[in-house]
Amino acid sequence: MAKAKTSRSPAPAQSEPYVVIIAGGKGERFWPQSRAARPKHLLPVVGDEPLLAQTLRRVKAVVPAKNTFVITSAVQAREVAKVCRGLIPSANVVAEPAGRDTAAAVGLAAALVGARDPHGVFAVLPADHVIHDTKAYQADLRAAFAAAGAAEVMVTIGIPPTEPATGFGYVQRGGEWGRVGEGKAAKVVYEVKRFVEKPKLEVAQQYLKSGDYMWNAGMFIWSVPVVEAAFAAHAPELDAGLAKIRSALKKKRPLAATLAKVYPTLQKISVDYALLEKSTNVVTIPATFDWDDVGAWPAVAKHFTPDAAGNVARGDVLVEQAANNIVFSEKGHVVTLLGVDDLVVVHTADATLVMPKAKAQDIKALLAKVAGHKRAAKLL
Amino acid sequence: MAKAKTSRSPAPAQSEPYVVIIAGGKGERFWPQSRAARPKHLLPVVGDEPLLAQTLRRVKAVVPAKNTFVITSAVQAREVAKVCRGLIPSANVVAEPAGRDTAAAVGLAAALVGARDPHGVFAVLPADHVIHDTKAYQADLRAAFAAAGAAEVMVTIGIPPTEPATGFGYVQRGGEWGRVGEGKAAKVVYEVKRFVEKPKLEVAQQYLKSGDYMWNAGMFIWSVPVVEAAFAAHAPELDAGLAKIRSALKKKRPLAATLAKVYPTLQKISVDYALLEKSTNVVTIPATFDWDDVGAWPAVAKHFTPDAAGNVARGDVLVEQAANNIVFSEKGHVVTLLGVDDLVVVHTADATLVMPKAKAQDIKALLAKVAGHKRAAKLL
Numbered sequence: 001m002a003k004a005k006t007s008r009s010p011a012p013a014q015s016e017p018y019v020v021i022i023a024g025g026k027g028e029r030f031w032p033q034s035r036a037a038r039p040k041h042l043l044p045v046v047g048d049e050p051l052l053a054q055t056l057r058r059v060k061a062v063v064p065a066k067n068t069f070v071i072t073s074a075v076q077a078r079e080v081a082k083v084c085r086g087l088i089p090s091a092n093v094v095a096e097p098a099g100r101d102t103a104a105a106v107g108l109a110a111a112l113v114g115a116r117d118p119h120g121v122f123a124v125l126p127a128d129h130v131i132h133d134t135k136a137y138q139a140d141l142r143a144a145f146a147a148a149g150a151a152e153v154m155v156t157i158g159i160p161p162t163e164p165a166t167g168f169g170y171v172q173r174g175g176e177w178g179r180v181g182e183g184k185a186a187k188v189v190y191e192v193k194r195f196v197e198k199p200k201l202e203v204a205q206q207y208l209k210s211g212d213y214m215w216n217a218g219m220f221i222w223s224v225p226v227v228e229a230a231f232a233a234h235a236p237e238l239d240a241g242l243a244k245i246r247s248a249l250k251k252k253r254p255l256a257a258t259l260a261k262v263y264p265t266l267q268k269i270s271v272d273y274a275l276l277e278k279s280t281n282v283v284t285i286p287a288t289f290d291w292d293d294v295g296a297w298p299a300v301a302k303h304f305t306p307d308a309a310g311n312v313a314r315g316d317v318l319v320e321q322a323a324n325n326i327v328f329s330e331k332g333h334v335v336t337l338l339g340v341d342d343l344v345v346v347h348t349a350d351a352t353l354v355m356p357k358a359k360a361q362d363i364k365a366l367l368a369k370v371a372g373h374k375r376a377a378k379l380l
Numbered sequence: 381m382a383k384a385k386t387s388r389s390p391a392p393a394q395s396e397p398y399v400v401i402i403a404g405g406k407g408e409r410f411w412p413q414s415r416a417a418r419p420k421h422l423l424p425v426v427g428d429e430p431l432l433a434q435t436l437r438r439v440k441a442v443v444p445a446k447n448t449f450v451i452t453s454a455v456q457a458r459e460v461a462k463v464c465r466g467l468i469p470s471a472n473v474v475a476e477p478a479g480r481d482t483a484a485a486v487g488l489a490a491a492l493v494g495a496r497d498p499h500g501v502f503a504v505l506p507a508d509h510v511i512h513d514t515k516a517y518q519a520d521l522r523a524a525f526a527a528a529g530a531a532e533v534m535v536t537i538g539i540p541p542t543e544p545a546t547g548f549g550y551v552q553r554g555g556e557w558g559r560v561g562e563g564k565a566a567k568v569v570y571e572v573k574r575f576v577e578k579p580k581l582e583v584a585q586q587y588l589k590s591g592d593y594m595w596n597a598g599m600f601i602w603s604v605p606v607v608e609a610a611f612a613a614h615a616p617e618l619d620a621g622l623a624k625i626r627s628a629l630k631k632k633r634p635l636a637a638t639l640a641k642v643y644p645t646l647q648k649i650s651v652d653y654a655l656l657e658k659s660t661n662v663v664t665i666p667a668t669f670d671w672d673d674v675g676a677w678p679a680v681a682k683h684f685t686p687d688a689a690g691n692v693a694r695g696d697v698l699v700e701q702a703a704n705n706i707v708f709s710e711k712g713h714v715v716t717l718l719g720v721d722d723l724v725v726v727h728t729a730d731a732t733l734v735m736p737k738a739k740a741q742d743i744k745a746l747l748a749k750v751a752g753h754k755r756a757a758k759l760l
Binding site for chain 2: 032316318321329335336337338339343349350351352353355356358359363365366369370373
């Protein structure tokens with residue numbers, strides 16, 4: 001990726017920002033609490049509300065509720081609508097008739113915002129991250145809106161790494177691109193040299209050491225024209241399909257019918273690969289907030305206060321001679337552990353999981369077995 | 381104990397045998413399936429019926445249903461009556477108002493049988509043993525009835541040990557006392573030298589090697605006069621209390637009211653200690669049937685066919701990369717194990733237990749914790 005080439009023609013001063021929350025996910029890694037129709041963002045994995053609701057509450061000081069959209073999948077639409085009730089207008093929840101990866105979702109997001117404001121600036125944010133420092137998050141988001149509103153750039157919020165993670169893509173930052181905000185609130189925006197896919201451990205260790213690399217958390221802030229131009233330039237095939245959605249929205253045709261027809265035909269490709277890796281106008285703001293994507297059960301532990309033996313529990317849990325376990329139980333059921341260490345034990349009304357923390361990555365192998373069960377449709 | 385001194389005045393030829401099943405137990409070792417009100421004998425720990433029902437079916441070819449009594453505790457009485465329904469008359473289920481150990485229960489048993497037949501021969505048998513070879517069991521029981529009907533002896537069925545168990549008392553046999561039965565069905569009856577309490581491992585190993593010792597399984601066969609004489613001789617205090625029960629039964633007074641008044645005052649002592657260790661007329665028949673008291677969860681495994689990885693499961697259970705586990709799940713709930721070995725996992729509607737097999741003996745420590753739970757009354 002070359003040096004960011006940008007012009008700085010600001011968007012109209014009064015325009016309000018938009019946000020599109022991408023609420024997808026397969027619901028595998030938090031099984032049996034998560035299911036296909038109830039993945040991580042619909043669960044209170046951490047906190048008292050589903051992560052999606054927490055995300056909506058976190059952005060609402062920055063973006064008006066009427067400008068907040070949620071894109072989800074058909075199978076999750078009902079539950080997502082329930083969580084969104086009272087937080088955003090129900091018409092702002094849009095269901096993809098089929099999963100077509102993130103580029104299509106971003107194209108749909110741009111179409112939704114563009115139908116309201118052809119010059120609109122919007123953020124695309126994941127629904128299922130855990131962020132405790134809401135004030136810092138909102139400040140970073142405001143800075144990103146300011147940058148994306150001031151110039152034809154794609155802004156990504158990069159997460160400064162705290163460990164050599166191999167499960168995330170990375171963003172390599174370049175020199176200073178500019179500054180947004182005034183005085184103490186001023187933030188440096190950096191050029192992006194390149195996006196890199198999930199690295200091997202040794203490479204991740206170098207990234208961590210260098211200080212130039214940040215985790216790509218899938219948080220992008222940009223304007224409708226910038227995104228449309230990127231689709232036209234780097235993903236023309238996909239853009240042709242998206243044009244039909246934009247046209248239907250302009251003509252106020254029913255969206256669901258258009259999506260049912262067009263969406264399944266869209267190219268299946270990630271937005272990183274389709275647009276960001278190929279664009280030269282990408283900039284980044286290093287996040288000043290805490291961030292965790294809580295990738296699987298063991299990651300939950302650090303958000304809870306453990307007992308003296310290091311056990312983390314939610315619900316009715318009794319342990320004896322047991323250490324460093326993670327135990328979740330549903331209401332009205334007591335889970336008891338005697339003499340076991342380092343396990344994950346999760347009880348729900350119809351299924352219980354027992355595994356060592358170290359085996360959390362192998363849960364797909366177990367779910368393949370569950371898929372053969374006579375009640376698989378309900379269990380998965 | 382000296383050589384058995386016995387006279388051989390047989391009981392009347394037509395008298396039918398009686399049996400009194402002792403269905404007590406605390407319901408701790410099979411928690412959470414077992415509870416105070418639902419101990420092991422009320423569970424289908426092995427097989428498809430509660431162990432009590434299996435015991436009743438096993439004896440019914442030897443003893444008529446009308447002559448079969450069950451003594452249980454007040455807290456278990458309702459469930460016991462349910463299991464006995466259709467198998468024995470409901471009036472034959474008698475509840476102890478308070479647990480007073482086995483000597484009092486045997487005294488009550490003798491009173492119940494004596495009210496029907498003052499010379500009656502009866503067996504006292506535990507309700508919660510697992511025995512697969514019913515024919516051999518019935519043959520041994522018939523031999524014991526024959527011996528107890530032919531002479532003033534206390535017959536115990538001894539279990540030839542298969543390992544140096546430290547959890548059972550032992551019976552040391554002496555020389556041949558006599559024979560019962562004809563031809564191929566003839567069985568040797570041995571004198572009993574002494575009863576010994578649960579030994580240390582080294583002692584148990586000597587017992588196993590000697591061939592003279594058998595496990596005391598709490599199976600006794602004797603006549604009403606023999607038992608009454610033993611109480612009078614060796615436990616006069618207890619006998620005085622039991623006399624009130626015998627008298628009430630003779631006068632056809634309501635048994636429950638008498639028990640409520642008298643039973644809690646009875647001396648709390650085991651029948652082994654109160655009678656058998658002090659009697660000189662004890663003989664034994666070595667069991668020719670298989671026998672298991674299934675003392676705790678790990679003992680269950682050998683009664684099931686394991687999968688290729690050595691897992692034993694009942695109910696909806698799915699395992700992946702898991703070996704040598706024992707997993708029980710209740711209907712409509714699937715228990716899944718990923719990457720764990722040698723665990724016991726038991727799921728019931730309101731409680732789940734996860735422990736290594738090796739920790740099964742420590743379950744009391746866990747139950748002490750459960751006792752502090754707000755729903756302890758239901759959970760225990």
